[in-house]
Amino acid sequence: MHIEPGLVDGAKIALSYATAAAAGSTALYHIAKATRQSGIASVAARAVIATIGVFIFFEVMPHFAIGISEVHFILGSTLFLILGAGPAAIGLAAGLLIQGLFFAPFDLPQYGMNLTTLLVPLFALHALAKRIIAPGTAYVDLKYSQVLALSTVYQGGVVAWVAFWAVYGAGFGAENLAAIGTFGVAYMAVVLIEPLADLAVLGLAKAIKGQGSSLVTPRLYAA
Numbered sequence: 602m603h604i605e606p607g608l609v610d611g612a613k614i615a616l617s618y619a620t621a622a623a624a625g626s627t628a629l630y631h632i633a634k635a636t637r638q639s640g641i642a643s644v645a646a647r648a649v650i651a652t653i654g655v656f657i658f659f660e661v662m663p664h665f666a667i668g669i670s671e672v673h674f675i676l677g678s679t680l681f682l683i684l685g686a687g688p689a690a691i692g693l694a695a696g697l698l699i700q701g702l703f704f705a706p707f708d709l710p711q712y713g714m715n716l717t718t719l720l721v722p723l724f725a726l727h728a729l730a731k732r733i734i735a736p737g738t739a740y741v742d743l744k745y746s747q748v749l750a751l752s753t754v755y756q757g758g759v760v761a762w763v764a765f766w767a768v769y770g771a772g773f774g775a776e777n778l779a780a781i782g783t784f785g786v787a788y789m790a791v792v793l794i795e796p797l798a799d800l801a802v803l804g805l806a807k808a809i810k811g812q813g814s815s816l817v818t819p820r821l822y823a824a
Contacts, residue, residue, distance in 0.1 A: 604766050608711075609769060624724075628694065650692070652695040652696050655675070658696070668784030677755040677759075679802055681730070681751070722759050722762070740820055741806050741822060743800075743803060748796045764785065767780070803821075
């Protein structure tokens with residue numbers, strides 16, 4: 602999902618600072634909420650787990666350059682369901698930053714765009730979860746249809762933001778639109794995999810019965 606260097610440059614890149622700041626402010630809200638609910642130690646531990654996970658998603662798991670960007674298995678809905686919105690947001694931001702600082706410094710100028718692309722769909726996923734998951738339902742008891750909806754919203758949001766940055770930077774030319782379409786079709790294939798990964802992880806969590814663990818979001822086991 603990385604925005605390619607040079608796609609958005611000059612004065613246009615200033616917009617990414619604004620969107621990243623807005624996404625960061627929303628992340629702080631979720632972090633504060635999680636801290637009030639579970640304590641700073643729990644949030645910190647989950648954030649570390651999320652950061653390690655994101656780094657693995659970006660650098661270890663297969664990723665392919667297709668169209669205007671790269672296709673990664675980010676598993677954003679998995680992070681959300683197991684760790685919660687706040688820690689997941691920290692993990693996405695920190696994992697992306699570590700990758701840029703130590704492995705892909707050419708991506709650092711695009712950090713604001715990439716951060717926006719990862720975080721805004723996470724918050725959209727959180728909003729959807731509140732609508733489609735009944736208050737009395739723990740995440741380990743979710744149905745496939747619910748998990749599929751969450752994954753689709755996250756991955757669709759990533760594709761939408763990448764498309765926005767591509768059009769914002771390079772316009773509506775036929776070549777650019779074709780590259781966006783190629784990327785979008787390839788990336789949405791992740792939707793076929795992520796719900797299965799989510800259900801597998803949720804099934805494992807249900808089997809080990811880790812109620813009360815500070816390493817997962819309380820909602821994983823409790824309504």
